[in-house]
Amino acid sequence: PKEQRPYKRYGAARDMWRSGKPEVLLSGPARTGKSRACLEKLYHCADKYPGMRGLICRKTRESITQTVMVTWEQKVLPAGWVEDKTVRFNTTEQQYELPNGSIIAVAGLDKASKIMSSEWDVIYVPEATELFKDDWEALTTRLRNNVMPYQQLIADCNPSYPNHWLKLRADRGDVLMLESRHEDNPSVTKEYLE
Numbered sequence: 001p002k003e004q005r006p007y008k009r010y011g012a013a014r015d016m017w018r019s020g021k022p023e024v025l026l027s028g029p030a031r032t033g034k035s036r037a038c039l040e041k042l043y044h045c046a047d048k049y050p051g052m053r054g055l056i057c058r059k060t061r062e063s064i065t066q067t068v069m070v071t072w073e074q075k076v077l078p079a080g081w082v083e084d085k086t087v088r089f090n091t092t093e094q095q096y097e098l099p100n101g102s103i104i105a106v107a108g109l110d111k112a113s114k115i116m117s118s119e120w121d122v123i124y125v126p127e128a129t130e131l132f133k134d135d136w137e138a139l140t141t142r143l144r145n146n147v148m149p150y151q152q153l154i155a156d157c158n159p160s161y162p163n164h165w166l167k168l169r170a171d172r173g174d175v176l177m178l179e180s181r182h183e184d185n186p187s188v189t190k191e192y193l194e
Helices: 011-018 034-048 068-076 109-116 133-140 165-171
Strands: 023-027 053-058 088-090 095-097 103-108 122-125 152-157 176-179
Touching (some): 011 023, 023 034, 023 165, 034 053, 034 103, 034 122, 053 109, 109 133, 122 133, 165 176
Parallel strands (some): 053 122
Antiparallel strands (some): 088 095
16 A cells, blocks of 8 residues: 655645646745645645646756656655555656556656647646746646646746746736745744744
């Protein structure tokens, strides 16, 4: 039996988990738990909805390997997933495959043809400020797999300048932007906060 690693949601992470809005952005400084929260939701959805299709997407595929995939494999996937084959990584397709038929693919917009000819239930974009507005809008058109009761683009970023296109999108109400704080990350110590 798979052993899920412990995780608790607080603040903005909890609000992102509860939201079914089409576009949700966690914005905040480093070490607030933004990436982990998004990855945990992605895994939860893949586990809960058989046949769900999820995507982890950055501006370049290369930038995912030593960042998000490390957190995904070491902190989010069930302990022992490699040995007991709870989740299988298909190197050809560049996707994690769950026993229930759900998949989580990894891709970059540097090879957009793989993404733009496909359908997804949830797309997670780490470091969303790397994307151009057209990239973001193109990704929203791929949210049409319809295995889950809602389709969602979730993302995280460090705060940028006040007139960044993502901030303007949030100001218009197109994106639910949630402010992620250090207090939202259960692994941050009191000493670090001080």
